[in-house]
Amino acid sequence: MNEISTHKEMLKDSGLKNTKHRNSILSIFEKNAQPLTAEQIYAELANQNTSINLSTIYRILKTLTEKGLVIKTTIKGDSKALFELNNNEHRHHLVCIECKEITMVDECPFEEYEKKLKEKMGFTILDHKLEIYGVCNHCQEKADEKNKTGIDQPSKG
Template sequence: MEKEILKSVELKNTKKRQIILSILEKAHKPLTAEEIYAQTIGQTRMSFSTVYRSLGALTEKQILMKELMQDGKTYYQFNNNNHKHLLVCSICGEIIPIDDCPLHKLENDLVSKTGYIITGHSLEFNGICPKCTEKF
């Protein structure tokens, strides 16, 4: 799959880019560049700057989405042209994707009222996960 993705956007098909895409494909949540880099260790020799440059190229070609969250970190995930909603633990940083979209009605109302063509949105809830709550 990774080879086809890279070919479709005319990016050079390298083993390192394939590994990065594979890591993100298997992830069930958005990952930081640091988390992606940590997972490359043992698979191939790759510097953090290579990971960072690859993420930049993949984001520029709209294969990945990049989002700066309230914790000040930038997270990457596949761009499947859907909006994303997340639940984030303020203590441990656990991220849980929210599948249901509570904003469809609001989005339609905004389109009607403003004439905008809305191309996406993001929503981030912050709280404390059950594991961290038990520690208090």
């Protein structure tokens, strides 16, 4: 499938005008599995020699988020919001507090819980977000290595 025409469809379906910048941003999301900050998108666009202001990126991201094309995630302890394409797949994030890597998980533990809440509280749940914080496999291995060698690394800051 042609990438650009998909973006055009997405924009059209949301009643948005199809602009070069919107298309560029959407294609960057498609190429990256990880959620991105506005600054990362800015850097990627600069690599492609696309001239765009950071403030323009923020404005486009806001519009795309409002239209549901993009999902905005805020990670605890990090002031920068992350953006990713909304594939209408319900997913959760595993956030490593060491390397800040974000891993997507498809499984959702809340389906039954939502049903129960609806029965109990009469509350119709439309969506939920969940970020799980911890230490990834890779960082755990690194920590284990350090412990094994017994070298006391001075901690920074």
